[in-house]
Structures are given as structure tokens and as C-alpha cells.
Amino acid sequence: MTLEITTIQDLVIINPTVFHDERGYFFEAYNQAKFHENGINYQFIQDNQSFSTRGVIRGLHLQINPYAQAKLVRVLEGEILDVAVDLRKNSETYGQHFSVVLSATNKKQLMVPHGFAHGFSVLSETASVLYKVDQLYNKDSERGIRYDDPTLAIDWQLDSKEIIVSEKDLILPSFNDIDWEF
Structure with missing residues (x-):
């Protein structure tokens, strides 16, 4: 496993070590000890999976404290553009977003820490996305930002x-109208 540091502090791309042979391939998608060795110290408690067709945008979603969720996102089938927006007011990159293509082919994962809004667009005909979270869903803490917010100006590649x-998701507020913070 290798880590790619992104332009936003604490947002990390994880590249698993993939072993290929005549049968196919094998890799560890998650190994708590190796994650901890690399400073990723979340206690994941639930896996969520979605299936979507091309053109679907899910997000931008988050939960506020004390139910904020860290997410480890990967693609089982297809290809997505995964997007994280830094909402940590004290961060030098507050309001900035980062995107990366995650696919079943490249096997990359994105570690999205607390304090980020998260979403993705489906670039392939279909995609199955699996993500681990370290906090259960709490409806009262659920928040979001419109996918087409002009301040964020995210290129969803669609x-x-x-x-x-x-x-x-169409009724979510714009970035400039959010009244919560981390």
C-alpha cells in the first residue's frame, strides 16, 4: 500500500499493492494495522454500497459534529469522479475541493476525513461504490451543498x-449559504 498526498491536508489517496497471477489478482482493500502505521486512525463501523448509472451525481453530503463521518471510498465496478470539499474553517484549504478518478481498474481509494463534504459522479455506464464510515447515519446531523454550486465550480466531467x-440533492444550499462548520 502506498499513500498519495493530495493538495488538501489530511485527504489521502490510497493505492493498494495488487498481486496478479494466472488466476487474476488479489489485494488488501483494508488492513487496520497498515492504515494505523500510516497515520490513518479511524475505527470503521459500517460499510455502505451504492449502484448508479452514468450521469448520476451523489452529493455533496456530510454529517456535522458530533456525528461527522470519515469515509474510505472505493469502486467495485465502473468508474467515478470522487470529490471532497474542505469545510474545516481553520484549514488553509477551506472551501477548496479535490477530485480523483476511482475505478475498479485503478483500485485507488480516497480517505475522506471528518470536516469534508463528499460526492461523486458516475463516468462509466454503471458503477458500484463501497465506502466505510466511522460513524452511524444520523438524520438530524445530515447536511449537504448543491452539486452545481458556482463558488465551488466543480467539474463533474459530465x-x-x-x-x-x-x-x-437539488434543494441543498449553496456553499455561501451554509451555516454550520467543523
């Missing part, structure tokens, strides 16, 4: 005609 967003 044509506007193919974007599919839930009604719930």
Missing part, C-alpha cells in the same frame, strides 16, 4: 444534459 441528481 455533459450537463446527462446529469441525474436526486430531488433531495
Whole structure:
């Protein structure tokens, strides 16, 4: 396993060591001891999985304290553009976002710590996404930011005609209207 440091502090891309042979491949998707050796010290308690078709954008979602969630995101099938927005007011990168293509082929994972909004767009015909969280879902702490917020100006790598967003996500506030912080 190797770590790629991103332009936003504490946001890390994880590249597993993949072993190939005539049968296929094998890799450790998660090894708590190795994560801890690399300073990733979350206690994951739940796995969530989604299936989506091309053009779907899920997000930008988060939970506020005390139910903030860290997420370890990976793709089982297909390809997504995974996006994290830094919402930590004391961070030098507050309000900045980072994106990376995660796919079943590249096997990369994104470690999204507390204090970030998270979302993804589906770039392939379909995608199955699995993510670990370190906190259970709490409806009262659920928050989000509109995917098309002009301040964040995220390029979801999709044509506007193919974007599919839930009604719930369409009514989320803009970045400049959020009234919560980490």
C-alpha cells in the first residue's frame, strides 16, 4: 500500500499493492494495522454500497459534529469522479475541493476525513461504490451543498444534459449559504 498526498491536508489517496497471477489478482482493500502505521486512525463501523448509472451525481453530503463521518471510498465496478470539499474553517484549504478518478481498474481509494463534504459522479455506464464510515447515519446531523454550486465550480466531467441528481440533492444550499462548520 502506498499513500498519495493530495493538495488538501489530511485527504489521502490510497493505492493498494495488487498481486496478479494466472488466476487474476488479489489485494488488501483494508488492513487496520497498515492504515494505523500510516497515520490513518479511524475505527470503521459500517460499510455502505451504492449502484448508479452514468450521469448520476451523489452529493455533496456530510454529517456535522458530533456525528461527522470519515469515509474510505472505493469502486467495485465502473468508474467515478470522487470529490471532497474542505469545510474545516481553520484549514488553509477551506472551501477548496479535490477530485480523483476511482475505478475498479485503478483500485485507488480516497480517505475522506471528518470536516469534508463528499460526492461523486458516475463516468462509466454503471458503477458500484463501497465506502466505510466511522460513524452511524444520523438524520438530524445530515447536511449537504448543491452539486452545481458556482463558488465551488466543480467539474463533474459530465455533459450537463446527462446529469441525474436526486430531488433531495437539488434543494441543498449553496456553499455561501451554509451555516454550520467543523
